[in-house]
Amino acid sequence: MSKGLETKENILKSALELTSKFGLESLSIGGLAKSVGMSKSGLFSHFKSKEALQVKVMDYAAFKFTSKVIKPAIKEERGIPRLEKMMELWIEWSENYMAGGCPFVSSFVEYDDRPGVVRDHIMHLQKTMIGSFERAIQIAIDEKQLKTSESVQYLAYKVYSNMLGYHIYSHLLSKEQARKNFTKQFREIIQT
Amino acid sequence: MSKGLETKENILKSALELTSKFGLESLSIGGLAKSVGMSKSGLFSHFKSKEALQVKVMDYAAFKFTSKVIKPAIKEERGIPRLEKMMELWIEWSENYMAGGCPFVSSFVEYDDRPGVVRDHIMHLQKTMIGSFERAIQIAIDEKQLKTSESVQYLAYKVYSNMLGYHIYSHLLSKEQARKNFTKQFREIIQT
């Protein structure tokens, strides 16, 4: 790998950490440069604008999410086991790996009312993410492991809002309490 | 009412709108001053710092939430009817009144990793809000309208994560679809 790509990866790694903690908008070129130990202009030249940087950061987040949550889960047996693994890994991702909470949630909330390239990209990634859940749920239905008459999109909504609840509660109360609630509701969703 | 309080109210009204759309952090003194039609320093002198302004804005949001959602709901019959009214008004509040989404959700996500007065205040308000739901749910249990063995805190978690799901989905898909999902899940929560 060339030097350029290497530092670019380094930058994005730091940028994602900062984004997780403080949000995509407060990500400043100067601050980011300081945190990776290089000059503002040197960093800037890798991306040609702040918008481009933000888009790249979200892409990096999506890449990490796929490799840490989606891909490993697919190794699991089709249906409920895979779905369960996905939930487990998602919690792990947002609990251990993303110190400041899921960057998709925070960036979405931040940008849902700011038209532009960044918002469009975030929305697209979010939809892709929900699509992954829907696909896993559909498989569980096909495999007759989910004896429900509900639509896939509604089940995905329940799964996803449960995640959101966990996300907020884990910062509001204790992580343990949030996790208990999350697991309990997930059980209910797949058992009805 | 004195002139001072009047303009202060005016400022907070504008500030809450901006916060709902763009988040509590992007609320700038200069921008806010322009939007209410007064000078930066003139506005600034009403609050002694930006932090104080942010706190006041959230207080104003809480005040509005109480008067638009909580108080009217209490006029409804105790138990499920009151809880239902609360949900209905909450949706209305975040759909019609708060153009850019619920300011509690966005500000919480924005500040959950930034220690300081603002975060503490947001957390406190958020807990108060959940407390209101829990109280309404407790009443429904006391009135034997909820034949569930679940704890109040867990039921509130379900109600609240359902709201979060609605919040995200209404910006991601259509408001109608989001609302359908929300209503359906709420029915399930109060019927099991």
Add this chain to the structure above:
DNA sequence: GTTAAAAACGAACGTTCGTGCTAAAATATC
């Protein structure tokens, strides 16, 4: 080892940020 390309730097740009002042204008009190 020389050379061409890529990467990083330092300085400066025009803006905007939050925050102090002081003075003028508007309001309230008597």
Add this chain to the structure above:
DNA sequence: GATATTTTAGCACGAACGTTCGTTTTTAAC
């Protein structure tokens, strides 16, 4: 209507913002 108080404006500050520039250093290719 005069006086005291509150409210607003104007101006300036240092810092940080994203961005551009020309230059120097580092890397890659031959």
